[in-house]
Amino acid sequence: MISKEKANSINGRILFLAISIIINSFFNALTVSTQMGSAIWTASAVSLSHWIHISLGNILFLEGVIVAFTNLALLGHFDWFRLLRNLLFITPFSYLLAGFERMFTALGVPQLAIGWRIILDIGGLFGVAAAVSLYQRANIIMHPNDDLPYILRFRFMHGSSVYSQWMSNVSPLIIVVLVFIIKGHWYSFGFGTIYNILTQGFLIGWSDQHFFPILHHHLEFKN
Numbered sequence: 001m002i003s004k005e006k007a008n009s010i011n012g013r014i015l016f017l018a019i020s021i022i023i024n025s026f027f028n029a030l031t032v033s034t035q036m037g038s039a040i041w042t043a044s045a046v047s048l049s050h051w052i053h054i055s056l057g058n059i060l061f062l063e064g065v066i067v068a069f070t071n072l073a074l075l076g077h078f079d080w081f082r083l084l085r086n087l088l089f090i091t092p093f094s095y096l097l098a099g100f101e102r103m104f105t106a107l108g109v110p111q112l113a114i115g116w117r118i119i120l121d122i123g124g125l126f127g128v129a130a131a132v133s134l135y136q137r138a139n140i141i142m143h144p145n146d147d148l149p150y151i152l153r154f155r156f157m158h159g160s161s162v163y164s165q166w167m168s169n170v171s172p173l174i175i176v177v178l179v180f181i182i183k184g185h186w187y188s189f190g191f192g193t194i195y196n197i198l199t200q201g202f203l204i205g206w207s208d209q210h211f212f213p214i215l216h217h218h219l220e221f222k223n
Contacts, residue, residue: 002214003214004214007212007214007215008214008215008216008218010140012215013138013139013140013215013218014138014140016134016135016137016138016212016215017134017135017138017140017141019134020131020132020134020135020138021089021092021093021096021131021135022096023127023130023131023134024093024127024128024131024132024135024143025092025093025096025097025100026096026100026127027123027124027125027126027127027128027131028042028097028100028124028128029096029097029098029099029100029101029103029104030100030104030109030120030121030123030124030127031120031121031124031125031128031188031192032046032097032101032104032188033101033104033105033109033110034109034110034112034117034118034120034121034124034192035110035117035188035190036114036117036118036120036121036190036191036192037121037188037189037190037191037192037193037194037195037196038121038124038125038188038189038192038193038196039125039128039192039193039196039200040169040172040173040176040193040196040197041063041145041172042060042097042188043172043176043187043188043189043193044063044171044172044173044175044176045059045060045063046059046187046188047175047176047179047180047186047187047188047189048063048175048179049187050179050183050185050187051179051182051183055098056097056098056101057094057095057097057098058094060090060093060094060097060098061090061091061094061095063145064086064087064089064090064093064094064143064144064145065087065090065144067086067144067145067147067148067171068083068086068087068090068144068147069083070144070148071086071144071147071148071151074148074151074152074155075151075155082147085140085141085142086141086142086143086144086147088141089135089141089142089143089144090143090144093143118191118192121191121192121195122192122195124192125192125195125196125199125200125203126203128196128200129199129200129203129204129206129207130203130207130211132146132200132204132207133203133204133207133208133211134207134211134212134215136150136204136217137208137215137216137217137218138215138218139217139218139219145168145172148168149161149164149165149167149168149201150164152164152167152168153165154219160201161201161202161204161205161208162201162202162205163201164201165200165201165204166197166201169197173197176189176193
């Protein structure tokens with residue numbers, strides 16, 4: 001069992017970061033393949049991919065770049081190091097997710113009975129929240145989409161994982177609705193997306209306390 005001191009050392013935090021990237025891309029891809037609704041940011045990327053006919057991996061990357069610059073605006077100063085760290089996260093994550101999604105599709109997940117797909121979707125969304133909790137606490141590099149609620153949480157919302165998560169969901173929700181208006185179809189938006197919007201903040205907070213609780217938050221700025 002890893003000690004608290006080792007878990008919160010730089011090597012321990014890097015280890016948890018690597019684990020979280022794999023967990024996050026794996027479970028995000030699982031939710032997409034169930035076709036029952038994925039996390040809202042992933043749903044927005046899938047929607048944009050179908051709308052403008054650019055690969056999911058490239059859309060995830062481009063969306064991440066835009067959000068990364070938004071985060072710098074919220075911080076009130078241009079932080080090249082933070083931007084670089086955001087880009088270092090989204091590069092492997094975006095293409096791992098796209099690869100895992102192709103794997104799950106090849107394994108026949110979209111053809112499973114609806115009951116199994118709901119179960120896999122809920123499990124996948126829990127895995128996403130647990131992964132977000134890990135790399136938010138490690139705070140070495142972070143996906144811009146999750147850095148956004150992290151900044152909102154500790155800079156503007158007094159540490160609330162719930163309210164910060166809800167606020168960060170506004171932009172991707174607008175994208176999903178806009179694509180629906182234009183295309184007349186929901187892409188990767190459904191039961192799981194609503195479940196994600198309502199519960200991810202709670203699940204991240206729960207994971208902070210119960211999923212490798214020896215790893216603490218390493219903040220870079222004051223509330």
